[in-house]
Amino acid sequence: MFLPKPLTYLALALSIAALLLSAGCxxxxxxxxxxxxxxxxxxxxxxxxxxxxxxxxxxxxxxAIVNGEPIPLSxxxxxxxxxxxxxxxxxxxxxxxxxxxxxxxFLIEQQLLAQEARKGGYTLSESDLQARIDGLIAELGxxxxxxxxxxxxxxxxxxxxxxxTLATEAAWQRDQISATIPEEVEQVRARQIFALTPEGAxxxxxxxASGTDFSKLAWEYSPESGGELGWFPRGYLLYPEVEEAAFSxxxxxxxxxxxxxxxxxxxxxxxxxxxxxxxxxxxxxxxxKALQDWLSAAIANSQIVIQIP
Numbered sequence: 001m002f003l004p005k006p007l008t009y010l011a012l013a014l015s016i017a018a019l020l021l022s023a024g025c026x027x028x029x030x031x032x033x034x035x036x037x038x039x040x041x042x043x044x045x046x047x048x049x050x051x052x053x054x055x056x057x058x059x060x061x062x063x064a065i066v067n068g069e070p071i072p073l074s075x076x077x078x079x080x081x082x083x084x085x086x087x088x089x090x091x092x093x094x095x096x097x098x099x100x101x102x103x104x105x106f107l108i109e110q111q112l113l114a115q116e117a118r119k120g121g122y123t124l125s126e127s128d129l130q131a132r133i134d135g136l137i138a139e140l141g142x143x144x145x146x147x148x149x150x151x152x153x154x155x156x157x158x159x160x161x162x163x164x165t166l167a168t169e170a171a172w173q174r175d176q177i178s179a180t181i182p183e184e185v186e187q188v189r190a191r192q193i194f195a196l197t198p199e200g201a202x203x204x205x206x207x208x209a210s211g212t213d214f215s216k217l218a219w220e221y222s223p224e225s226g227g228e229l230g231w232f233p234r235g236y237l238l239y240p241e242v243e244e245a246a247f248s249x250x251x252x253x254x255x256x257x258x259x260x261x262x263x264x265x266x267x268x269x270x271x272x273x274x275x276x277x278x279x280x281x282x283x284x285x286x287x288x289k290a291l292q293d294w295l296s297a298a299i300a301n302s303q304i305v306i307q308i309p
Contacts, residue, residue, distance in 0.1 A: 063306070129164065186233065191270060192229055198264055231276055239265075
């Protein structure tokens with residue numbers, strides 16, 4: 001009934017490079033069906049999006065230019081095909097415009113991450129790149145099988161090397177961002193009484209005022225969990241109103257009725273520590289948020305021009 005914030009994974013985590021390093025001959029994975037927030041294309045944070053059909057000064061047709069670096073139009077088009085291929089057999093498919101938007105967002109974010117990785121001193125040498133490709137060939141069984149895989153997934157050798165390099169660089173930068181989240185952070189442990197209606201919440205509040213035990217009511221209202229929210233850091237719960245109340249209350253105190261879009265909550269704080277170990281789910285959620293915050297800032301401070309309709 002009351003869940004942590006759902007994770008929004010960067011498309012990079014589902015990119016073809018991850019597949020190549022782990023799944024061999026499987027078909028390519030897709031850009032995200034639940035993509036990160038739509039890319040804001042601008043030359044400055046406060047300016048409107050810049051979308052142009054003008055030819056680029058680069059030597060190759062570009063789908064977009066990110067801080068002077070082109071995203072080849074052929075790479076974009078083939079990523080669209082790979083995305084479409086992955087949807088084969090699905091009853092509900094995104095519209096073509098949505099697919100194109102997802103793909104260009106993914107490629108822009110990948111380019112920004114890769115650029116920052118290079119600034120941070122990371123390089124994928126030609127020998128390391130070849131070693132990764134050799135490992136994939138060995139996993140597939142032969143050079144011929146590898147060539148077939150490339151063809152089936154809309155790659156030629158040059159584009160595949162570029163895609164694998166970009167994905168590896170972007171993954172390195174993503175890991176640097178994830179590493180900024182410590183093992184322990186300020187956290188609260190709380191439980192709640194949750195009601196679907198204001199009348200139900202008011203009955204609970206009246207019962208509490210008359211001396212009914214909070215835990216008893218929490219189990220009555222949420223028999224599957226007893227209203228337990230567990231330990232959580234800032235930025236983890238789905239509804240910030242509940243989280244804000246939890247961090248503002250003293251240990252042992254309870255809130256008034258808190259309304260959210262799903263219902264009505266009364267919370268009680270059980271513990272509050274300035275440094276408490278993160279659960280795996282909470283750590284992943286904070287890493288995802290750090291990544292999205294980084295991308296938002298990078299997009300706002302980059303020169304990005306999209307050159308596709």
